[in-house]
Each structure stands twice: as C-alpha cells, then as structure tokens.
Amino acid sequence: MSAKKAAARAVNTSALHVFDALRIVASAGEPIGASEIARQLGLPASTVYRSLITLEESEYIDRFQSSARYELGAMPRLLNRALLRRFALQRQSGAALRALAEESGESASVSVRLGWYSLRVAVAYGSHDFYHRDRLGEATPLHASLSSRVILGGLSQPDQQRYWAFAEKHFKPSVSDRQKSDAAIASVRRSALLIEPIAASPERAAVGAALRGGQGEILGSLTLHGPVVKAGAVAAPSALTHAHKAIETAMVGALARAPSPFAHLDPDDIVISLPRNPRIET
Amino acid sequence: MAPNETTDREHNKATARILRVLSTFVAEADDFGVSELNQRLGMTKNMVHRALTTLVEQGYLVRNKAGRYELSYRILELQNLAQAEPDFRALAAPFMRQLYELTGESVSLAVRADDFTVFIDAVETRKLGAWRTQIGALRPLHASTSGRVILSSLRDEDINAYIERRTPMRLTRPTGVMKPADLWRSIHAIRQRGYEIARRGANPVMVAAAFPIEGAEASLHGAIAVGGPEERFDPEGPQIGPSLHALVDELRARTRLYASEAA
Numbered sequence: 001m002s003a004k005k006a007a008a009r010a011v012n013t014s015a016l017h018v019f020d021a022l023r024i025v026a027s028a029g030e031p032i033g034a035s036e037i038a039r040q041l042g043l044p045a046s047t048v049y050r051s052l053i054t055l056e057e058s059e060y061i062d063r064f065q066s067s068a069r070y071e072l073g074a075m076p077r078l079l080n081r082a083l084l085r086r087f088a089l090q091r092q093s094g095a096a097l098r099a100l101a102e103e104s105g106e107s108a109s110v111s112v113r114l115g116w117y118s119l120r121v122a123v124a125y126g127s128h129d130f131y132h133r134d135r136l137g138e139a140t141p142l143h144a145s146l147s148s149r150v151i152l153g154g155l156s157q158p159d160q161q162r163y164w165a166f167a168e169k170h171f172k173p174s175v176s177d178r179q180k181s182d183a184a185i186a187s188v189r190r191s192a193l194l195i196e197p198i199a200a201s202p203e204r205a206a207v208g209a210a211l212r213g214g215q216g217e218i219l220g221s222l223t224l225h226g227p228v229v230k231a232g233a234v235a236a237p238s239a240l241t242h243a244h245k246a247i248e249t250a251m252v253g254a255l256a257r258a259p260s261p262f263a264h265l266d267p268d269d270i271v272i273s274l275p276r277n278p279r280i281e282t
Numbered sequence: 283m284a285p286n287e288t289t290d291r292e293h294n295k296a297t298a299r300i301l302r303v304l305s306t307f308v309a310e311a312d313d314f315g316v317s318e319l320n321q322r323l324g325m326t327k328n329m330v331h332r333a334l335t336t337l338v339e340q341g342y343l344v345r346n347k348a349g350r351y352e353l354s355y356r357i358l359e360l361q362n363l364a365q366a367e368p369d370f371r372a373l374a375a376p377f378m379r380q381l382y383e384l385t386g387e388s389v390s391l392a393v394r395a396d397d398f399t400v401f402i403d404a405v406e407t408r409k410l411g412a413w414r415t416q417i418g419a420l421r422p423l424h425a426s427t428s429g430r431v432i433l434s435s436l437r438d439e440d441i442n443a444y445i446e447r448r449t450p451m452r453l454t455r456p457t458g459v460m461k462p463a464d465l466w467r468s469i470h471a472i473r474q475r476g477y478e479i480a481r482r483g484a485n486p487v488m489v490a491a492a493f494p495i496e497g498a499e500a501s502l503h504g505a506i507a508v509g510g511p512e513e514r515f516d517p518e519g520p521q522i523g524p525s526l527h528a529l530v531d532e533l534r535a536r537t538r539l540y541a542s543e544a545a
Contacts, residue, residue: 013293014293014294014296015293015300015336018301019340022360023360026360026361026362029362050294051297054294054297054301055301057298058298058301058302058305060301072360072365074368074372074373074376074536075301075304075308076357077365078305078308078536078539079304079305079308079342079353079360080357080360080361081539081540082307082308082309082353083353083357083358085310086353094498094499094541114355115355119358136367137358137361137363138363139358261312270355272355272358272359273359274358275359275360275361275362275363276362276363276364277363
C-alpha cells in the first residue's frame with residue numbers, strides 16, 4: 001500500500017471512530033461518560049477521548065451540565081430540524097395547527113408517511129398541555145402510535161400487507177399491536193378518523209384524521225390530544241375538522257412538488273434505528 | 283510531541299472537516315453541490331469530495347438524481363427525544379461568545395415583552411468603558427438599540443399604535459424625549475440596512491450595533507447587539523464588519539429553524 005493510501009485509510013479510521021462514538025452517545029438515552037463509550041467501542045480511552053473532543057468542538061455532542069458525561073449537542077438537533085423543513089406538509093400546516101391548538105387549548109400535530117414509519121413534522125402546543133409534549137422529529141413504526149395508525153389505515157390493502165411483512169422483520173409487533181391496528185384500520189376506512197382512549201387519563205381520548213392528497217393517496221395524519229375529545233366519541237371536534245380542511249386545501253397547491261423528499265424510495269429500503277422513545281410502548 | 287500524536291491530531295482535523303461539511307446542511311437549502319461547499323467552507327474540492335463520500339457511507343447524506351447531496355432520513359437516528367428543545371438563549375449562547383471573541387466588546391441578547399425590551403443574556407467585556415446590560419431590566423422599545431430593531435420588524439400600524447401609547451417617548455442617558463419623526467427615521471434606516479447602529483455620549487463616544495434575529499415563518503426571536511467605545515470598536519469597519527455579519531447570519535440560519543415563542 002502506498003503511503004498516500006495508508007494516510008487516507010488512517011483518516012477514514014479516525015472518522016469512523018468519531019461517528020461510532022456519536023452513535024453511542026445518541027443511543028445512550030442518558031448522559032454517558034468517556035470510559036463507558038470506550039468500553040462499548042472496545043477502543044483505548046485516549047482514542048475515544050480525541051474523538052469526543054472533535055465532536056464537542058463541532059457541537060455534535062455537549063457536556064451534560066458541565067459534567068464529564070456527554071449527550072447530543074446542538075448540531076444533530078439543528079440537522080433534524082433542517083430535515084423536517086423539507087416536507088411540504090410541515091410548511092403548509094403551521095398556521096392551521098396553531099389555530100387548532102389555540103382554539104382547543106390542546107396540542108395538535110401533523111405526521112407524514114416516511115416509508116413504513118410516520119414522522120411528526122409539525123407541532124403546535126396548546127395552553128392546557130403541560131406534560132404531553134409530542135416531539136417534533138419523532139419517528140414511529142406505522143402500527144406504534146395513534147398518528148401512525150391513522151396513516152396505516154389510509155394505505156391500500158396490499159400496502160398494509162407489505163407493511164406487516166416489514167414489521168415482522170424489523171419491529172416484531174405483538175398480538176395486541178395487531179389487534180389495535182386492525183381496529184384502527186377499520187375505523188379509518190369507515191370514517192377517515194381514529195379516536196382512541198388515552199391510557200394515562202381515563203375518559204379522555206385522542207383523535208387522528210387522515211390527510212389525503214388530490215388522488216386520494218395518504219399523505220399523513222393530523223392529531224389532537226386531550227379532554228376536548230371524550231372516550232367513546234364518534235365525531236371529531238369542529239376545530240379539528242376546520243384545520244383538516246385548511247391543511248388539505250393548502251397541500252393541493254404544494255403537491256406539485258414532491259410531498260416527501262424520500263417518496264421516490266422503495267419503503268422496504270428505508271430502515272431507521274429508532275432512537276429510544278419513552279413515549280411509545282413498543 | 284511524539285510523531286504518533288502529530289498524525290492523530292491531523293486525522294482529527296480531517297474528521298472535524300467532515301463534521302463541518304455535514305453542519306453546512308443546516309442552511310436554508312435543500313441540497314448542495316461540491317463547488318458550493320468548497321466556496322462556502324474554503325476547503326479544497328478534494329477535501330469536500332472525500333468528506334461527502336464518508337458522510338454518504340455513514341448514511342447521513344444521500345446523493346440525489348441531480349448528483350447533488352442532501353440530508354438523509356438517517357439523521358433521525360441522531361436524536362434524543364428526552365432532551366429539551368433549545369430556546370432562543372440556548373441557540374444564541376455560542377454566538378454571543380464568538381461575537382465577544384471577535385470584537386472584545388460587550389454582547390447582549392434581548393427579546394420583546396409588550397412595549398419593552400428585556401435583556402435575557404449578556405457577555406460583558408472586562409475592558410474599561412463598556413456597555414452594561416442589566417439582565418431582566420425592562421426598557422421601552424424606542425429607548426434602546428435592540429428595542430428599535432425589534433420595533434422595526436412590526437407592522438407600520440403597530441408602530442404607530444406604540445408611539446401613541448408611549449408618547450412622550452422618554453429617553454434616559456441623556457435624559458430627553460424622542461420625537462415620532464426621529465423614531466421613524468431610525469426605523470426606516472434599520473429596514474434599509476437590516477440592522478441598527480447607534481452612537482451616544484461624548485468622550486468616549488459609545489457605539490452599538492444591533493441585529494434582528496428571525497425565527498421560522500417570519501417571526502422574530504429578538505435582537506443581538508454588540509457595543510463599545512468608538513475609539514476601539516468599529517462595527518462597520520473592514521476589520522470586524524464582514525466577520526460580524528457572517529456570525530449573525532450563521533446564528534440566523536439556526537434560529538430560522540425554530541418558531542419564536544415571543545408574543
């Protein structure tokens with residue numbers, strides 16, 4: 001091997017260590033120390049230490065409360081925001097979501113389909129909402145949250161079958177996951193709506209509505225949480241119906257451009273190692 | 283220094299360049315080509331190309347049909363959903379430090395609270411003769427450099443309503459009253475320039491520059507300002523001016539990803 005090639009390979013190895021360390025910090029869930037990162041990577045502490053300095057100086061990781069433990073820094077958050085901005089539904093739904101959150105006092109959000117996942121691309125927080133912070137950028141398998149089950153229910157039957165094949169391989173859904181999803185699919189087919197009780201607050205429910213494009217294809221879902229909807233309700237609050245209409249109308253003009261930057265990919269090829277998510281029961 | 287350590291350091295520099303290429307994708311553009319990145323970052327095309335190849339291999343970028351590079355969905359893996367979203371102060375903090383390092387002068391961060399500016403953060407120089415920022419203090423919008431920047435982002439009818447509510451628009455240091463025509467002159471200048479420059483006092487003359495910091499969907503987070511004695515600080519001079527604007531623009535690229543929570 002020539003000296004030049006060897007040098008290039010060494011740079012590559014160093015870069016690989018940096019990205020490996022970054023992924024360990026991202027998947028740790030809690031702030032993590034340098035020696036633990038070194039242990040997980042099976043690398044000498046000094047090598048890992050250099051990687052961590054590079055990552056910290058570039059704002060990819062940050063020290064938790066000035067301690068010796070690391071968590072993700074500003075840059076990954078900014079890049080995630082930049083990714084979300086590329087979805088037409090985010091740009092088109094902001095005003096309607098804010099109006100809905102203001103009128104209902106509850107948090108409202110829009111999720112899009114991304115392969116066999118749903119991705120929350122826009123949120124407006126309601127004034128009643130202290131703890132249920134639906135997070136922007138949250139990706140979930142199509143069976144695993146209310147917003148995603150609405151999207152699953154809006155897919156064609158062959159696509160739903162393809163989804164379950166993918167899910168068996170990657171998420172291992174349980175029998176009760178399947179039952180919950182079957183009920184959701186039936187509800188969306190019947191009324192384009194899904195109303196499910198909120199586990200943590202009895203008698204309250206969350207409601208999701210399917211967002212469709214001009215050809216009837218499913219684009220995403222609009223979700224509203226909280227006491228505005230009672231368990232056992234069959235109709236959506238009128239504020240949600242208004243927001244739903246406003247977003248679908250806004251999307252008519254926007255759909256000339258692709259609704260998702262990843263719409264051209266085969267959904268089976270989109271595999272995401274989901275970050276740990278305490279809000280999702282799966 | 284041991285030879286190993288030197289090469290290690292070189293490799294980490296190369297890796298830092300790769301991360302810098304990825305960070306560029308925060309900017310308001312869907313995709314980038316090699317020559318744009320090479321101009322923007324001042325790296326050789328060869329370096330940029332190698333960085334892009336690594337980032338595609340790592341899964342964080344993809345090459346689109348036009349042969350340009352864009353963010354991949356695998357960026358979603360680099361998230362911690364339990365971490366709080368940053369507020370304006372957290373977004374601005376690294377830039378306040380960099381503005382201080384660039385100018386050596388005091389830097390402040392202000393937001394609007396109804397008819398007032400409230401300063402929410404500051405980095406103060408230890409040099410003699412400096413602007414002092416009282417964090418948490420309220421100043422009427424017309425009465426500070428940052429406040430006029432915030433005012434100028436409002437609609438004309440809202441500015442007129444402000445003037446009506448606040449007249450006579452009192453000033454302190456020096457004590458006086460601002461005439462509506464003077465405020466409008468200042469607002470028009472800010473809108474044209476994109477920022478405010480204000481001088482006051484004598485011996486020394488103090489100069490301050492304040493920049494509006496926008497959020498998503500044309501909202502305004504607030505203003506960032508830097509100021510000091512004119513004899514050592516010239517915000518429009520060739521030494522500092524271009525870097526000052528570049529830093530402010532870099533901050534704006536970030537704040538535009540977040541909606542302002544201000545009223």
